Amino acid sequence: MSSEVVEDEISSFFESSPPLKNMDGIIKKLNRFIKLNSSSRGENHQSDWREEDRVCVTSGGTTVPLEQRCVRYIDNFSSGNRGAASTDSCITFGSCETSCYGPPSLADGRLLKLPFSTIYEYLQMLRLIATALKDVGSCSMFYLAAAVSDFYVPWESMTEHKIESGSGPLDIRLAQVPKMLSILRSNWAPNAFCISFKLETDSKILIEKATKALQKYKVHAVVASELSTRKEEVVVVSSSGNVVVRRDCDKPDESIVEYNLIRLIVDRHSTYIKESHS
């Protein structure tokens, strides 16, 4: 698909989306958060991040309403654990209200939670955040762990009231959600370090699909995992090869796979920043 077609699809998605509630408030919060100077954030935190780094972690699932006054919606099983557990050493921008947490070390203004529920809210917020982070350049990171809906019902083709039952089977045509990763990389925040995630139930196609995503969206790494083993191991797929990351069973405090994953990603981001500045 040509990039023009993709851009048209994206424009039409945003034009037809129900507008974000309290958009001005969100923009204010975001800008205040991005400008926080390092001295206001205390000295004792043990984060691996540099003070000037800004990381947008997305987490949890997005819902797809089937009716405008929504009674029914499509959801997915995402608990938001991946993003929440990863947040422990990140400054977070986006998170899912029901699933993400702010660990104590991040309580001193280093964490900004922006809750979302629908695919419309999620993508509008992602665009706001990416645009706001543009000037942070290579020091910004997108860690896109949210399970974003692949399909949605366009708002204008959605019934207003609850879908009636009683008249035979119901056919629903779901449109594809335009892939925002390309435009995030090319326009919204082209210098940001960008990590996407790929979850599959079929291990046979996992690495192949992650590799395709890496090439197609030009992200810096794709974290691939299989549903049944996702808490045990992930594969970080990047142009420098595939690295399997496992949880450390012997270290109780570090016995989540996200602990090792974040260490690897932080290293990669540091290298990326150095290369950008050289």
Add this chain to the structure above:
Amino acid sequence: MSSEVVEDEISSFFESSPPLKNMDGIIKKLNRFIKLNSSSRGENHQSDWREEDRVCVTSGGTTVPLEQRCVRYIDNFSSGNRGAASTDSCITFGSCETSCYGPPSLADGRLLKLPFSTIYEYLQMLRLIATALKDVGSCSMFYLAAAVSDFYVPWESMTEHKIESGSGPLDIRLAQVPKMLSILRSNWAPNAFCISFKLETDSKILIEKATKALQKYKVHAVVASELSTRKEEVVVVSSSGNVVVRRDCDKPDESIVEYNLIRLIVDRHSTYIKESHS
């Protein structure tokens, strides 16, 4: 639709459902609970129910998996509040794990929680409970506050793995969930007192639809509510006329609509039991 066609649909729904996990365990729990003798339940509870009454309250929503190894599912916004709040003066059989609670007064063996998630689990459990309650006759009540899915994807037509994105729009054909109320009334527990619920977003059609449901399923009352005012008032639609039930704003302890609703339903059930025995 003839009753034979309905029965065929219901049989084929159950035949194609993935079997309930731990069915034997559930049946044992149920039978033990139904046979509990009154002396084991303490003397000081303030319930309006007679010791021999058995009430099945259903609560929360049911999910509809879109894939066998489920990543995506259709859900509805139900919080389970109606059933949970109503449980306060009921002995409960069925409830939704995430939403129903057992108030302290019900802690002494007077509440049996049976969690469910999918439409398959819900309907199989409802059938088990109804069959187990058959001998309790008119002293049993079904208070069906759960928001049951109207449409589902038949298990055999469901894809095993996560639906692939990337190849255009997705068409989903959802079959109607067969209405189990008729068979519950006619076969499963024909002497039980049976209350169903109707929620609509469009107030114009609410009472008409509740009245139709009353006639079609031959339940004893339909509790009708509109989405936006459901916490303020409901209308109890029955053959003796429609009664509007509101919450008492002046009495803080009783300031939920379910408090007054349950009092009315208990009265109706008492009358029903007397008439059955005369």
